[in-house]
Each structure stands twice: as structure tokens, then as C-alpha cells.
Amino acid sequence: MSFQDWLKDDSKIVLFDGAMGTELIKRELEPGKVSDLLNIEQPDIISEIHKSYYDAGSDMCQTNTFGSTPMNLKRHNLEDRIEEIIENALKIIKKVRPSGCLIVGDIGPTGEFRPPVGNASSDQWYSSFSNQAKLLEKGVDLWHVETISDLEEMLAAIKAVRDVSQKPLISSITYKKTKRGFFTIMGDSLEKCIEALNNEKIDVIGANCTLGSKDMLELLKTAKNFTDKPISVKPNAGQPVVKGDKTYYKQPVEDFVNDIREMIEFGAKIVGGCCGTSPKTIKEIRKIIDSI
Amino acid sequence: MSIEEFYKEISTAIVNLDEEKAVEYANKAIKDNMRLLDVVEKGFAAGIRKVGELWEEGEFFLPELMRGAQIMQKCLDLLIPHLQSASEKISRSTVVIATIEGDIHSIGKTIVATMLRAYGYEVYDLGADVPVEKIIEEAIERKADIIGVSALLTTTMTGQKKVIELLKEKNLANKFKVILGGAPVTNTWVEECNADGFADNAIDAVRLVKSLLDK
Numbered sequence: 001m002s003f004q005d006w007l008k009d010d011s012k013i014v015l016f017d018g019a020m021g022t023e024l025i026k027r028e029l030e031p032g033k034v035s036d037l038l039n040i041e042q043p044d045i046i047s048e049i050h051k052s053y054y055d056a057g058s059d060m061c062q063t064n065t066f067g068s069t070p071m072n073l074k075r076h077n078l079e080d081r082i083e084e085i086i087e088n089a090l091k092i093i094k095k096v097r098p099s100g101c102l103i104v105g106d107i108g109p110t111g112e113f114r115p116p117v118g119n120a121s122s123d124q125w126y127s128s129f130s131n132q133a134k135l136l137e138k139g140v141d142l143w144h145v146e147t148i149s150d151l152e153e154m155l156a157a158i159k160a161v162r163d164v165s166q167k168p169l170i171s172s173i174t175y176k177k178t179k180r181g182f183f184t185i186m187g188d189s190l191e192k193c194i195e196a197l198n199n200e201k202i203d204v205i206g207a208n209c210t211l212g213s214k215d216m217l218e219l220l221k222t223a224k225n226f227t228d229k230p231i232s233v234k235p236n237a238g239q240p241v242v243k244g245d246k247t248y249y250k251q252p253v254e255d256f257v258n259d260i261r262e263m264i265e266f267g268a269k270i271v272g273g274c275c276g277t278s279p280k281t282i283k284e285i286r287k288i289i290d291s292i
Numbered sequence: 293m294s295i296e297e298f299y300k301e302i303s304t305a306i307v308n309l310d311e312e313k314a315v316e317y318a319n320k321a322i323k324d325n326m327r328l329l330d331v332v333e334k335g336f337a338a339g340i341r342k343v344g345e346l347w348e349e350g351e352f353f354l355p356e357l358m359r360g361a362q363i364m365q366k367c368l369d370l371l372i373p374h375l376q377s378a379s380e381k382i383s384r385s386t387v388v389i390a391t392i393e394g395d396i397h398s399i400g401k402t403i404v405a406t407m408l409r410a411y412g413y414e415v416y417d418l419g420a421d422v423p424v425e426k427i428i429e430e431a432i433e434r435k436a437d438i439i440g441v442s443a444l445l446t447t448t449m450t451g452q453k454k455v456i457e458l459l460k461e462k463n464l465a466n467k468f469k470v471i472l473g474g475a476p477v478t479n480t481w482v483e484e485c486n487a488d489g490f491a492d493n494a495i496d497a498v499r500l501v502k503s504l505l506d507k
Contacts, residue, residue, distance in 0.1 A: 025447060076396060116355055116358040116362060117358050118399065178349075178350025179349060180350045180351070185354050186355060187352075187354070
């Protein structure tokens with residue numbers, strides 16, 4: 001089955017993976033290290049995490065390439081290693097991907113803002129995303145551009161991906177909840193973002209990160225009013241709490257999973273988790289999907 | 293135009309993010325030999341406070357907040373030399389701010405630095421990925437009142453605690469107030485670190501700095 005078949009099959013709820021960063025922290029990732037570099041330095045850890053999500057029931061998992069744009073790698077003086085990082089990312093996930101499951105090419109934000117917040121331009125974003133997409137294209141089944149908090153940056157990423165690939169694309173923006181509704185930190189409303197995305201060559205409209213499961217449920221209900229495209233949701237498991245040198249996410253898995261159940265009832269096509277979620281979360285969501 | 297109306301005009305120019313008008317008013321205030329401290333407090337500062345309120349209410353977003361702070365800073369840069377020459381000395385407390393070693397997330401810290409400058413504080417922004425020792429050295433060198441340490445990653449937050457521990461080791465704990473920032477920072481973490489406070493956002497940071505210095 002291809003991703004497009006899943007989209008056409010009304011009875012299919014697609015299960016995405018959960019957090020990568022949270023799993024790395026559990027394994028005592030060195031502070032500040034670019035996690036994409038682990039594709040080279042500790043591929044076994046990345047492979048183990050992908051495998052744990054596929055084993056938990058994910059239909060698709062994303063490559064460990066969230067930060068692998070030249071713009072982002074440059075801040076760590078790693079831009080020369082982009083090819084090696086992405087090549088390894090593809091090898092690692094391919095090895096553990098079970099038959100019938102898919103590989104998603106993960107593209108995160110460049111970390112550079114446009115004026116007046118930063119100095120980035122749409123052309124710089126485009127060229128950075130384009131480099132990443134060209135290197136990923138051969139090894140992925142579909143794309144996830146995610147955790148983007150500026151509609152303009154998202155549009156630059158979509159154009160970059162579309163110029164090198166016609167594979168399905170999920171476009172996930174990160175919103176915060178304000179008194180006036182859901183907005184990106186740059187001031188684009190949920191409605192404005194969805195209307196812009198409706199006109200783009202993308203297959204799924206998504207939201208991920210920042211919002212916990214309760215707020216994401218509310219966002220989904222609103223988003224349904226603005227689009228006929230399938231919707232993907234990857235909320236956080238509440239907010240992190242640090243005690244000593246350890247980080248915890250306090251929200252009980254049952255609460256998160258119950259909200260995901262409601263999101264499915266309200267029409268979410270793709271569900272998964274962002275920060276704070278784990279293979280355990282995914283396993284519980286799998287049970288719900290299988291019982292529907 | 294009465295003086296009160298003039299202050300209102302200045303504040304409106306800041307809220308409307310009208311750089312040209314704001315600069316024009318700053319220059320007029322200097323040229324007309326006005327009481328510049330009042331011009332800053334009742335005009336410009338009132339404007340930037342309103343920008344902050346609008347941001348907190350979800351009416352303004354990052355671009356408006358940053359633009360407002362940048363315009364404010366530009367006007368303060370014009371006004372401050374004249375304030376001092378008119379012996380209307382403004383008390384400028386000093387803040388040294390940095391994102392901790394291992395963490396390259398600078399945007400939140402930069403926004404806080406910009407807002408603090410807009411409120412008239414002397415701010416030394418050391419950038420991102422700054423070692424604990426360097427932060428303390430700079431704080432001593434700049435005679436800082438406040439040290440601000442930002443961390444976006446739960447893995448680098450421990451560096452915030454190290455700043456306070458090293459200050460204690462060097463018997464400097466009473467010399468500076470240390471405040472924390474960054475998405476994962478909570479009250480519990482502040483207590484655990486024995487820090488002087490944390491701010492959720494740039495406007496909170498200004499409030500926090502002000503309240504610590506008023507103590």
C-alpha cells in the first residue's frame with residue numbers, strides 16, 4: 001500500500017511515530033549535541049528508536065533529519081557534513097523499516113527568522129530546504145515539513161520540496177494558543193495558514209509541537225472548518241518538568257491517548273506525538289486505532 | 293499641542309511602529325530642550341509598555357514586538373547622550389545576558405535583550421553557546437547587576453545551575469542577581485537552582501528585572 005492508498009481508504013487511520021528528542025534525552029544524549037549528528041556517531045541509538053516506534057505500531061516513521069538544513073547545520077559548524085548525515089539517516093531507517101510501513105523525510109525549521117526578528121530571506125530558506133530535500137529524495141516515501149512557526153518559511157519549504165519531488169507531502173505548522181485563537185508566533189492565524197496551504201501542492205495539512213493534546217483537539221475542530229484536505233496531528237505530551245538532571249513529562253499516557261481518540265473521532269487522518277511522547281504512547285494509540 | 297498631547301503622540305508612534313515619527317519626536321524633544329526624562333517615561337516608555345501589553349493579549353506577535361523595541365532603542369540612543377549632558381542622569385542598570393554553553397538557540401535571548409534595551413537598561417548580549425566561566429567574567433567586567441541565562445534544551449538547562457554554583461564557589465553569589473529563561477524553565481527549576489527568578493517571555497523578563505532592581 002502506498003501513502004496515497006491510505007489517504008483514499010476512509011477506514012484507514014495512519015499512525016505516525018512519537019518524539020525522537022525525548023527518546024534521545026532518555027538515553028543521555030550529550031547536552032547541546034546536534035541530534036542529527038548521531039546518524040554518524042551513534043547510528044545504533046537512532047536505529048533502535050526508529051525500530052521501537054515501528055514495533056509499537058507506527059505505520060510510518062520519520063528520518064532523523066529534523067535539523068539537517070545547511071542553515072541550521074552551519075550554526076554548529078557542521079554544514080560540510082550534511083551529505084554524510086542524510087545518507088546515514090536514510091540507511092539507518094531503511095534497515096529497520098518493516099514491510100508495509102513507510103519512511104517519511106523529516107524537514108524541520110532552519111532556525112533563522114525573517115526581519116525584523118532575524119535576517120533570513122525566503123530565497124535563503126528555499127535554497128537551504130532545497131539542499132536537504134535533494135539529498136533525502138531518493139530514500140523517502142513521503143515528506144513531513146514540520147515545527148515551522150512562520151507561514152512564509154513553510155511556503156519556501158513546500159516550493160523547495162516540490163521542485164525536487166512529487167511524493168506526498170504533509171505540511172505541519174506549530175501554533176500557540178492566544179485569547180483570539182491559534183496563531184504562529186509570527187502572527188499568522190490558523191485560518192490564514194490553512195487557506196494558504198489549501199492552495200499549495202500538498203497532500204495533508206498538519207499541526208505539531210508546542211500544543212498539548214487538549215489544545216490540539218480544539219485546534220483540530222477549528223481546522224476542519226477551513227479545509228477538505230486530510231489533517232495530521234502530533235501534539236506534545238504536556239509540558240516538560242526538570243528535576244535534577246532529568247526531564248519528565250507529567251501528562252499520563254492515558255490522558256494523551258484519550259485526546260487522540262477524540263481527534264480521530266473528529267476526523268484526524270494521521271495521528272502521532274511530538275515532544276514527550278514515546279513508543280509506549282504509540283503502542284496505546286495503536287490499540288485504539290485497531291479497536292475502531 | 294500641549295505637552296501631554298505630545299507624550300501621547302510619541303506613545304502612539306511607538307504603538308503604530310512608525311519609526312519616522314518616533315525619531316522626529318525624539319529630535320524635537322532634544323531641540324526644544326524638553327525635560328527628556330519625562331519624554332522618555334511618559335512618551336516612549338508608555339508606548340513600548342502598550343506594545344508589550346498588545347503582545348501579551350495576542351494582538352501583536354513577534355515581528356511587531358521586535359519592531360517596536362528596535363524603534364524604541366533607536367530613539368533612546370538619540371536621547372540618552374542628551375539626558376546625561378543635561379545632568380538628568382538616567383539610572384541605567386546593567387544586564388549581562390547569554391544562552392548557555394552547548395545551546396545555540398539565540399532568538400528568545402535576543403528578544404529579551406532587545407526589550408530590556410528598549411526599557412533603557414544597559415545590556416551586554418554575549419550571544420549563544422557561551423561557557424559558564426565566560427558569563428561570569430563578563431558580568432564582573434561589565435559590573436552587571438543582573439545575569440540572564442537562557443537555555444532552550446532540557447539537556448543544556450543544567451548549565452544554568454552551574455552559573456549559580458560557580459558564583460557561590462567564587463564567593464560572588466551576593467554580587468549579582470541571576471535570572472533564567474527558556475521554554476523548559478519552570479518555578480521548580482528556579483528553586484532547585486537557587487536562582488532569583490525566571491521569565492516566561494520578554495515582557496515578563498522586563499518586569500522581573502525591574503522588580504529585582506527595586507528590591
